[in-house]
Amino acid sequence: MSERKTVEEFNGIYLDLSKQPGKVKFAEAGLAWRPAGGAGGENFALDGQQFTQCQWSRGARGYEVKILLRDSGLIQLDGFEAEEFDRVVKIFRLFYGLNLEHKDHALKGWNWGKGEFGKAELAFSVQNRPAFEIPYSEVSNTNLAGKNEVAVEFSLPAGGNETGTNGHMGGARTKGRKSGAGKDQLVEMRFYIPGTATKRENDDDGEDKSMDGSEGEEQHNAANLFYETLMDKAEIGEVAGDTFATFLEVLHLTPRGRFGIDMYEASFRLRGKTYDYKIPYDNIKKFMLLPKPDDLHTLITIGLDPPLRQGQTRYPFLVMQFKREEEVTIELNMTKELLEGKYKGKLNARYEQPQHTVVAQVFRGLSGKKIVQPSKEFVSHHQQSGVKCSIKANEGHLYCLDKSFMFVPKPATYIPFDNISVIVMSRVGGAVSASRTFDITVTMKNGAGETLFSNINREEQKPLEDFFQAKGLRTKNEMMDDSSALIAAALKDADMASSDEEVVAARADRGSADEDEESVDEDFKTDSESDVAEEYDSAHESSGSGSDAEMADGDAGRDSDPPELAERPKKKAKTSK
Numbered sequence: 001m002s003e004r005k006t007v008e009e010f011n012g013i014y015l016d017l018s019k020q021p022g023k024v025k026f027a028e029a030g031l032a033w034r035p036a037g038g039a040g041g042e043n044f045a046l047d048g049q050q051f052t053q054c055q056w057s058r059g060a061r062g063y064e065v066k067i068l069l070r071d072s073g074l075i076q077l078d079g080f081e082a083e084e085f086d087r088v089v090k091i092f093r094l095f096y097g098l099n100l101e102h103k104d105h106a107l108k109g110w111n112w113g114k115g116e117f118g119k120a121e122l123a124f125s126v127q128n129r130p131a132f133e134i135p136y137s138e139v140s141n142t143n144l145a146g147k148n149e150v151a152v153e154f155s156l157p158a159g160g161n162e163t164g165t166n167g168h169m170g171g172a173r174t175k176g177r178k179s180g181a182g183k184d185q186l187v188e189m190r191f192y193i194p195g196t197a198t199k200r201e202n203d204d205d206g207e208d209k210s211m212d213g214s215e216g217e218e219q220h221n222a223a224n225l226f227y228e229t230l231m232d233k234a235e236i237g238e239v240a241g242d243t244f245a246t247f248l249e250v251l252h253l254t255p256r257g258r259f260g261i262d263m264y265e266a267s268f269r270l271r272g273k274t275y276d277y278k279i280p281y282d283n284i285k286k287f288m289l290l291p292k293p294d295d296l297h298t299l300i301t302i303g304l305d306p307p308l309r310q311g312q313t314r315y316p317f318l319v320m321q322f323k324r325e326e327e328v329t330i331e332l333n334m335t336k337e338l339l340e341g342k343y344k345g346k347l348n349a350r351y352e353q354p355q356h357t358v359v360a361q362v363f364r365g366l367s368g369k370k371i372v373q374p375s376k377e378f379v380s381h382h383q384q385s386g387v388k389c390s391i392k393a394n395e396g397h398l399y400c401l402d403k404s405f406m407f408v409p410k411p412a413t414y415i416p417f418d419n420i421s422v423i424v425m426s427r428v429g430g431a432v433s434a435s436r437t438f439d440i441t442v443t444m445k446n447g448a449g450e451t452l453f454s455n456i457n458r459e460e461q462k463p464l465e466d467f468f469q470a471k472g473l474r475t476k477n478e479m480m481d482d483s484s485a486l487i488a489a490a491l492k493d494a495d496m497a498s499s500d501e502e503v504v505a506a507r508a509d510r511g512s513a514d515e516d517e518e519s520v521d522e523d524f525k526t527d528s529e530s531d532v533a534e535e536y537d538s539a540h541e542s543s544g545s546g547s548d549a550e551m552a553d554g555d556a557g558r559d560s561d562p563p564e565l566a567e568r569p570k571k572k573a574k575t576s577k
Contacts, residue, residue, distance in 0.1 A: 006028070009024070010024050010080065010084070011023050013079045015033045015076070015077060017078070018035070020035050020036060021035075027095065029048055030045065030047045030048035030050075031045070033045075046075065050069045050071070051069065051092075053098065054066065054098050054100050057104070058104075058105060060078055061078050062078065063081065064078040064079075065077045074120045074135060103130065105130055106125065108127070110126045110131070112126075113131060115191065117230070120137075122139075134152070136233050136234040137234075139155070139234040140153050141153040142231060143310075144223065147221075148192055148193055148194045148222070148223045149190055149191070150193060150230070151189075152188065152230065154186060154187055154189070193223040195222050197219070197222040197225050197226075199218075199220055242265065243264060243333055244264065244265065244332050245263040246260065246262050247328075247359060250320055251320065251321045252270075252318065252320050253319040253409035254410055254412055255313075255315050255318075258272070259272045260272075261359070263366060265366070277308060283305060284303070284304060284367050285305045286301070286369075287303070287367070287371055288300070288301040288302075288371070288372045289356070289371050290399050290406065290408065291324075291386070293380070293387075295324075296323065297324060298324050300360060304316055304317065317412035317414070319409040320359070322354070324354060324356070326355050327352065327355065328352075328354075328358055330350070332349055334349070343365055343366075346364070347362065347365035372401055372402075374399050375467070377402075377470050378464075380463055381457070381460050381462075382459075387399075387464070388456070388457065389453040389456045390453070390455045391413065396408055396409055396410065400464075403416060415442055417471060417473060419445055419448065420444065420445070420473060421443045421445045421474070422443050422474045423440060423442055423475045424441040424475075425475065425478060426441065427439070437457060438458060438461060439452060439455075439456065465477075
């Protein structure tokens, strides 16, 4: 480079894993990236004074230049050719006074290594070479999944075109935007960290709190230390001074447990014994205040998209339970200027009301979400807003809202009226004992499946039918057909009973015939085996002749008087041999 150029350009460069390549320009003032053909996002520019370190390594689409920034962020430029290394080295040395460090990655494929916390990313190293790096900006949450296991959850992109852009659209300074270019995305990684480790204080550049031991320092559980360090680096637990309101030990039915709730300006945090969650207000899609039919509790249900994740389990709804009569007094940790400016008419400086009311109003003020309550057009037989029922083996309550159904607590099920094809009301089986309860089957449009709500009290049939009619929902009542079937079955049973009575009466008309038949058995001799002669027995002939004589006597005595017929020989007494 005999003559120093003021600008250096490279084509086919991807910014932070953007979908489309673009052109990057380096100058003394900084760098600028523009997507090719106007695709892939907005233009991006960065001041060269922010550069603190630069690295060259193998990337996904060629070779990558990674630039670490003073604000603990980083920029990734991928798509350079191998022969462009010398040219890039000169650009960073002449323009920014930085040495381009060449980093080789570990390619052994080992899953056992060392976790090192840098200023902007977590590096997993094998034999002192990085196997992979995780930028802190991509970490959305972390939890202790076991005694020696830490789960790390990654941010999900809000939209695929929000990568490689500037300002409010993201780029390297917005969580979850880097990986939004891919169809498939890694959403969780778990680290097994046994043993103990010592906590090393970071240096002036914020480098390296690693999992090493050192002499004379207090030992900590290695997994706990890893978890706490990542929480601090990724800023998952925000600064306590920024907390506007805190609610302690709030009972959650979904996911089950007690969580403390910290309210921040842009997000809220759930703090439990095992799991911590940081949830942006933008993830809240529904906010419902549902009075429980027991007249003692009120439920707050929050719909989330993307859902809350706990290992392999997803929770699209948070269900909190509060006692209606439990009041709290709270003062918001907020400046007067902020309260009278941004949140004027939305929040109060002080609250002294039932806890569920305070939580709902603070959520509404900070998130700007509308509070949905049960429809006034529905009142149950017991003058409540919810109806007790079950989904499979899970008992809960079904609430009729103005535009949807909501079943809580588990599995929390939300069904908009617009998606319903037909509602079928039926009775379980055909037994008379099932007349006290009935089922509702909600079939969705376009073959999206159906949901069965069972064991609903029969007294709720009329209020539900009236509500379905008021909302213009298509219904089908199969219980009328069941009633007709029951009546027919009852009539059939009555006919069968009368037939049985006729048979019994016919048997009664036979008089003593049945008794005569039984008397024949009484004359049967069972004293010994010799009582009845067999063909091979010597007494066979005499036995036969005796029988013939008896039969002749019987024929001769047919015309005898009835009293003689009534005479029967006495039954011989049985003797044991």
